Amino acid sequence: MASDADCVFCKIVAGDIPGDLVHETDTTVAFRDLDPQAPTHVLVVPRTHQPNAAALAAAEPDVLVDLVKAAAAVAEQDGLGDGYRMVFNTGRAAHQTVFHVHLHVLGGRLMGWPPG
DSSP: OOOOTTOHHHHHHHTSSOOOEEEEOSSEEEEEOSSOSSSEEEEEEESSOOSSHHHHHHHOHHHHHHHHHHHHHHHHHTTOTTOEEEEOOOSGGGTOOSOSOOEEEEESSOOOSSOO
């Protein structure tokens, strides 16, 4: 599935609506979250539309790897050498609100455990 005309993340990837882009590759786009939960809170999305990480792994496993690599690049760029968190929320019960797979990169403060 290349894109979804109603998907806000597809619109950011296409440049139809603005996003605070911080990193791009041939397969990924990373932008700052509008409601940050940490000093660094960046969303890394694939350029193609898949609803969640499991669907992306089934359809384009190499792109799932690219998301993790892009997240590491964002963390390095933002100086998160002492640690950061990568999170996929999958499904409404996990508080996924945009159904275009996205990897949260969170850091810049102590990340308590358990989360949530």
